[in-house]
Amino acid sequence: MARSPAASARLEAAAAAKQVHSDLDLPRRVTEGAGLIDVFEAIGELGIPLVFKPLTSALGLCLPSPLRGIMVTTKRGLHIQRFTAAHELGHVVLEHRGSIDREILERGPLAPAGGRDLQEVAADAFAAEFVLPRWLYRHHIRAQGWTVARHLRNPDIVYQLSLRMGASYESTCWGLLSHQILPRGEVDELLKTRIANLKSRLGGNFRPGSSWSDVWRLTAKDNGARLVGNPDDLLRIELEESSGSGHQWQVDALRRAGYAILSDESAFSRDPLHYGAPALRTLIARPPENGTGAVRLRESQPWAPDEQSDPSFALGLSLQGPEAGGLSRADRRRLGLTS
Template sequence: MMTNFRDAILSGTKAAAKLHREFHHADAVKALGGGVDVFGATINLGAVLIFRPLEGLLGACIPGQNPGVMISTQRALRIQRFTGAHELGHVVMRHELKIDGEEILARAPSQGGYDLQEIEADAFAAEFLMPKWVFQAHARRQGWNKESMEDPCVVYQMALRIGASYDATCRALNRHSIIDGSTREKLLRVERKRIKKSLLGDVAVENWHRDVWLLTERDEGTVIEGQPEDCFVLRLRERSSAGYVWNFKSLQEAGFAILRDTRDIPSPETAIGGVVSRLLTLRRDEPDLGELSVEQRRPWLKTGAPLSKFQLKYDLLGKEIGMPRAVRRQLTAA
């Protein structure tokens, strides 16, 4: 039985780690990238999950033999994910009826001073969505190290890939002792608009709420989950001096608008093998689920294997509404 907030934090953290092992979440992230599948885990535990407009609330958990979880549709996907993880904590630890509002976003479990079941659910959510191994998996894939986490642009890209907010990612990196408290505060002071502008350069956008993904060959074969209006900067190595170029026609056919297409040509002193960086900025404004696939080949050779390919799957449907997409996929497969 919990007697203090330290016991509650330990209990919630252990419960999250146990669920990761049961559902092999680490294997899934290592294989496909992305974040921990919080909604899939909720459904696999037998809970009824639904998304509805909740005025003034983020979520609720109704206990029982078949517990129910309700999450608001009035917030972005990353907030839905954190709310879902918090409510999942209530389910896993068999808490009483819980109705949660904005307060779950502002508090930290280590502060204590509130209901022990809420502290337990907060600790569960933090560890479930942002365990240390999820940062390590993405760092290995991207070639990032501990020093990289001092760069706000890198931390922002990490946050996008794990499906968490920038602020929550900074705090989790500090919680796992990947960065110190001073670095955390320095990162939190960086304006998100400044990070996005540095990625987009001279590309103008109507608003700065949209996210900006930087995608490279290291993202090959992964799945990214974002919002319908997100922007993407593809940075791919190109052997244009040997006649090989990337063909982006398939992206336009898939509904992506190309906002900028440039090449970053190194100086003769630093050029290696005639390789340049092809930089493509694109976006699509409609929700979509599909695969991004482009090839690098000599334009005059229409057949044969390309020099290289870049592929990844994307889910740009945005926030969940009504029946969870995980349930719809199960029904489609049945």
């Protein structure tokens, strides 16, 4: 059976997104780096002008070929800015005529194509593949030790996966379906979850600073991670602690780095079989006000000097929220305009 024009447009768009990943060496750079595709940096590296403006009647727009230029609104959250920029990048790479986008469908290749402009169908498919490629799912699933059968049907896990990939919960769910990681029925179940409920469970008595802010659940598997999100995000850090030998996570390093520790609890397993097992130290922390900075915690005996061999847990933060206007932060870094 011949492919429909929409199906052909999507295939061509996804192939173009993969080509850009490969041209910019993104699979290696992203999996060795922050774990999410820096869409704005990629646009800058391709030499395409990108500017953020307080657009109210559109999420983004791009200039027609052969001009090249992308504008994205400052009026929406970071995940939408990222997806919008990827959609506009799709228009540029696929050499479409100019576009002013009021609506962008994060379902990407799964959105119904009926009656929609084929260039929009293609740009949505490009964006979904560009922001959420299959290899990025595989990277995080492996790094976290998750399995499809035991973990990915759990909305808490999929929410944490979405934060690490810099995408909304919904678009992360659609990617699970389009990459055939989960079947339709299970993705439909995941999509019924109210994320606000997950956030309030994770944060204990504490809530993130606003409804679009997130709660990161971090464990030893996230050692060395760089978090990209919003300044109001909350961090829930869960680390095993060998308290039997007097080792404790030295959490003052967090305070010195400007974090507010809202809650600090230690719990032992009640299972007698696990007597002597490590305790679980759970911290809920608010990041420093500017949302940036690195911190390293050590697990040591309080009376002993720090040893290089002590277990440690390091985090880098880029919790700076949406782009605020003008050039992207990535462009300013690239052009040496930031201190």
